[in-house]
Every structure is written in structure tokens, then in C-alpha cells.
Amino acid sequence: MTLRIIPERFLPHVQGVLRIATALLFLQHGTAKIFGYPHVAMFDGLKLMSLLGVGGLLELFGGLLMLVGLFTRPVAFVLSGEMAVAYFMFHGVEQFWPILNKGELAALYSFVFLFFAVAGPGKFALDKE
Known part of the structure; x- marks a missing residue:
């Protein structure tokens, strides 16, 4: 017997809420890099055609597409790759463990974006699966 706190029929709803929450949090990274809001001093003077600038564009537009649930699977796959590159290029260069290199x-x-690339957007999405 399996104890279920939330009935299985609500899985697509919870999945959709996770997608929206993740997108809203992720979108802040893009707006901070591209628009300077919220202000993060590290991004002052960021050039759009730099590695961080291109990352900001991916975060901004990818975050928006994830938010509305449009092209969810391919966008999530690209964003998963972007975050893997971010981990290994910026966080994992001196220390492998995420707790030590602040790459958590x-x-x-x-991994969350990889989940959406495989599982799809859930409810509340413009994608119709």
C-alpha cells in the first residue's frame, strides 16, 4: 500500500505549478542580466554578446516560454544544458562538490529542466500534449 498525500490525478497540476514557479525564479536571472533588475552588481556593464549575456538572453526568453508553457520540452532541454554548462564552467572549475562551489x-x-524536457509542461500550459 502506498501512502499518497496528494491524489495521483493532481500530478499534472502540481507539475504545472512547479514549471511556473521554476520559470518565475529562473526569469529573475535573465532580467537581472539583461535589464539590471533586480540589480546584481556582478552584472553591471554586462555585454550582450558575452557568455553571460547570451546566458541572460536564454534565461529571459527561455524563462518566459517556460512560464507560459510554450515549446516546453525543447526549451527545457536547452536550459538544462545551459545550467550544466554554467555548473561545469563557473562553479565546478576549482571544486567539484556543489555545496563547496556554490553551484547547487x-x-x-x-535537473529540474531535464525533468520538464522528458515529462512535459503539466497543466496550465499553452502546449497541448
Whole structure:
């Protein structure tokens, strides 16, 4: 016997809420890099055609597409890859373990986006599966 706190029929709803919450949190990274809001001093003077600038564009537009649930699977796959690259290029260069290199968020985003690439958007999405 399996104890279920939330009935299985609500899985697509919870999946949709996870997608929306993830997108809203992820979108902040893009707006901080591209628009300077919220302000993160590290991104002052960021050039759009730099590695961080291109990452910001992916985060902004990918975050928006994830938010509304449009092209969810391919967008999530690209964003999962972006976060894996972010982990190994920026966080994992000196120390492998996420707790030591402050790469936990990049690693978690990578796996959450990989989940959406495989499972789809859930409810509340413009994608019709």
C-alpha cells in the first residue's frame, strides 16, 4: 500500500505549478542580466554578446516560454544544458562538490529542466500534449 498525500490525478497540476514557479525564479536571472533588475552588481556593464549575456538572453526568453508553457520540452532541454554548462564552467572549475562551489542552484535547475524536457509542461500550459 502506498501512502499518497496528494491524489495521483493532481500530478499534472502540481507539475504545472512547479514549471511556473521554476520559470518565475529562473526569469529573475535573465532580467537581472539583461535589464539590471533586480540589480546584481556582478552584472553591471554586462555585454550582450558575452557568455553571460547570451546566458541572460536564454534565461529571459527561455524563462518566459517556460512560464507560459510554450515549446516546453525543447526549451527545457536547452536550459538544462545551459545550467550544466554554467555548473561545469563557473562553479565546478576549482571544486567539484556543489555545496563547496556554490553551484547547487545551477545543478538543481539543470535537473529540474531535464525533468520538464522528458515529462512535459503539466497543466496550465499553452502546449497541448
